[in-house]
Structure formats: structure tokens, C-alpha cells
Amino acid sequence: MNSINKEKIDLKNFTRDDLTDFVRDHGLSPYRAKQIFSWLYRPGITDFSQMTDLGKKLRKSLDDQAFFSSLTTRVREQSKDGTIKYGFLLDDGNMIESVLIPDGERNTLCVSSQVGCAMGCLFCLTATMGFIRNLTPAEIVNQVCAVRDDLLQRRLGTINNLVFMGMGEPLANFANLLSALKILMDQLGLNFSERRTTVSTCGLVPGIKELGEKIKVNLALSLHAVNDDIRGQLMPVNKTWNIAALLDACRQYPLPRRKRIMIEYILLRDINDSEKDAKQLAELMRGIRCKINLLPCNETPDLPYRQPSAEKIACFQQILLDSGYTVIVRSSRGSDISAACGQLSVSKEP
Ligand code: SF4
Numbered sequence: 251m252n253s254i255n256k257e258k259i260d261l262k263n264f265t266r267d268d269l270t271d272f273v274r275d276h277g278l279s280p281y282r283a284k285q286i287f288s289w290l291y292r293p294g295i296t297d298f299s300q301m302t303d304l305g306k307k308l309r310k311s312l313d314d315q316a317f318f319s320s321l322t323t324r325v326r327e328q329s330k331d332g333t334i335k336y337g338f339l340l341d342d343g344n345m346i347e348s349v350l351i352p353d354g355e356r357n358t359l360c361v362s363s364q365v366g367c368a369m370g371c372l373f374c375l376t377a378t379m380g381f382i383r384n385l386t387p388a389e390i391v392n393q394v395c396a397v398r399d400d401l402l403q404r405r406l407g408t409i410n411n412l413v414f415m416g417m418g419e420p421l422a423n424f425a426n427l428l429s430a431l432k433i434l435m436d437q438l439g440l441n442f443s444e445r446r447t448t449v450s451t452c453g454l455v456p457g458i459k460e461l462g463e464k465i466k467v468n469l470a471l472s473l474h475a476v477n478d479d480i481r482g483q484l485m486p487v488n489k490t491w492n493i494a495a496l497l498d499a500c501r502q503y504p505l506p507r508r509k510r511i512m513i514e515y516i517l518l519r520d521i522n523d524s525e526k527d528a529k530q531l532a533e534l535m536r537g538i539r540c541k542i543n544l545l546p547c548n549e550t551p552d553l554p555y556r557q558p559s560a561e562k563i564a565c566f567q568q569i570l571l572d573s574g575y576t577v578i579v580r581s582s583r584g585s586d587i588s589a590a591c592g593q594l595s596v597s598k599e600p
Pocket residue numbers: 367368369370371374375376377416417418419452472592
């Protein structure tokens with residue numbers, strides 16, 4: 251991240267309300283906050299001198315006390331299927347990754363919320379790195395700004411959807427996630443609608459409830475198993491909040507209009523891919539407005555899991571289709587550049 255001065259305040263950590271408090275505290279009229287905020291997220295704006303509707307004196311005073319950050323892109327790799335992985339260097343030398351997944355005319359950006367992750371899901375490479383730290387609101391939002399600018403520059407369109415499915419458990423970084431969402435969804439910020447923004451969780455039940463109370467966004471749930479025994483082995487979080495508690499929170503979650511909860515289910519050979527599992531999944535989802543994504547596991551030499559056969563995947567999907575669900579088998583995107591689901595990992599620049 252380009253920090254001009256560590257003593258200065260990064261205005262990109264502020265929601266519009268936070269910025270209003272900041273300008274008030276500095277003896278300025280609240281409408282200044284709206285003016286400044288509306289500049290912060292425009293492409294190509296890098297310093298206060300470009301904010302031409304602010305007086306010179308104000309720009310100088312802002313420059314003395316504050317700055318606004320951006321991310322340094324260290325890696326940009328494109329998969330043969332069009333997926334693009336971005337590696338961003340943070341101030342402290344840590345790297346985070348975001349993944350752009352083009353689908354026809356639409357681009358979905360998978361955003362990271364933490365450096366590493368503490369959740370310890372057994373099938374996930376990020377988990378092997380452990381938890382390093384939470385990302386700030388600015389570091390979350392700047393991933394979106396950097397990718398948007400790259401797409402603009404290369405005339406590759408724009409970002410249509412945001413999914414918080416990158417590195418980290420978003421709800422474990424709740425306060426910063428919430429500020430970032432407010433900035434991303436502010437009309438003067440990045441202007442993403444609630445329908446185009448999805449937060450994914452491995453199952454932090456209090457976080458799901460709080461998210462529903464504080465902001466309206468789509469929810470994705472990494473379920474991955476249909477009984478507490480298997481889920482507890484694959485995902486330690488299940489020992490704190492079991493499947494029943496989780497599905498209860500999902501039932502109560504206030505979704506945006508005409509939206510459904512995305513249920514993510516990684517298919518792991520001989521672990522959770524049987525006909526019985528599929529039938530149990532159909533049973534569990536009864537009464538939940540949902541769409542089921544089946545993700546045949548991305549094999550990696552570092553983890554012991556294997557993908558089920560194509561027949562087994564088709565059979566699993568068919569059972570759910572026959573039960574009346576919308577079910578999509580998600581083909582693995584970007585696996586040749588280690589950008590696929592569960593393959594993101596962190597490294598530190600020497
Ligand atoms: S799957 Fe998500 S929540 Fe689980 S360890 Fe990986 S990044 Fe963390």
C-alpha cells in the first residue's frame with residue numbers, strides 16, 4: 251500500500267459517516283465530507299491537488315493530516331480460462347490475493363478480507379498459512395479499486411459482482427468488513443448494489459445474525475458436509491456452531507429481494523459425495539431459499555483430497571435437481587494459476 255506517512259490518517263478507512271465526523275472534528279462543514287468522499291474512489295485520483303472543487307487552503311490542510319491509500323499490484327496472472335489472479339503488496343510486506351472471474355459479459359471479483367485465516371478448514375490452502383492479521387477497510391476496498399482500474403486501463407469492462415470468498419473469513423473481521431461494505435455500496439463510493447455483493451462465511455452464527463441486522467447483502471454459506479461428524483472433521487468451526495444452529499441463522503437471514511442463499515458444497519471423493527449425502531443435503535435445505543453450488547475439489551499436491559468421478563458428481567447433482575433445487579456444478583476456474591477456490595495462499599515479500 252502506498253502510505254504517504256504513517257502518522258497521517260488514511261481517509262479510505264472511513265465510511266461517509268466516519269468522514270463526516272472527521273471533518274466536523276476539524277471544524278469543517280459536514281458537506282465537505284460528501285465532497286471529499288466523492289473524490290476518493292474515482293479512477294486516477296491519487297492526491298488532494300486533484301480535488302478541484304476544494305479550496306487550496308483546505309487541500310493543503312487535508313494533505314498535512316491525511317492521505318488516501320492504494321494497493322501496489324505485484325502479481326497479475328491470467329489463466330487460460332480467462333480468470334485473473336492479482337497479488338497485492340501490503341505496507342507490512344504481506345501479500346493478499348484477489349481473483350477476477352469473467353463469465354461471458356460479466357466479471358465477478360473475489361475479494362480477500364484477512365491475511366491468512368484462523369478457521370482451519372482442512373481442504374483449504376489459506377488455512378495452512380494460519381491467521382496473520384485482519385485487513386483494514388481501505389485494504390479491502392482498494393482491492394476493488396485496483397482491479398477496476400486495471401480493467402479500465404485494458405478496456406476489459408468493469409466489475410459486475412463482488413464476492414467475499416478470497417482469503418480469510420469475512421465475518422471474523424466484522425467491523426472492517428462492515429465499513430468496507432458501506433464504502434463499496436455507497437453511491438459516492440464504488441456504488442455496488444446489495445444484489446451484486448455477496449459475503450461468504452464458513453459458519454460464524456453470531457456474525458450471520460449481526461450482518462443481517464447491520465446491512466443488506468447476499469449471503470453464501472460454505473456448508474461442505476451434511477452431518478456434524480464429517481463437518482466437524484473438515485471445518486473446526488462446526489464444533490462451536492453446528493449445522494442446526496447454522497441453518498437456523500440462514501432461515502432468519504434477511505436476504506435482498508428475490509435473492510437466495512448460495513450454499514457452497516465442495517465435493518470430496520469418498521468423504522461427502524455419496525447418494526446418501528445428496529439426499530441428506532436435499533432434506534437439510536428444505537424451507538431455505540437457496541441455490542446450491544457444487545464445487546468438485548481442486549486437487550493440489552499439498553492436500554490429500556481428491557475429486558469424485560464425473561459420474562458421481564452428476565449423480566449427486568441429479569438427486570438435488572430431482573428434489574427441486576437449483577444446482578450448479580461450478581467448474582474449477584483459474585486452477586492453473588492457483589487462483590481456484592481454496593488455492594489462495596499468502597506469502598511475504600523478502
Ligand atoms: S475455507 Fe475460508 S474460512 Fe475456511 S480456512 Fe479457507 S479461507 Fe478460512
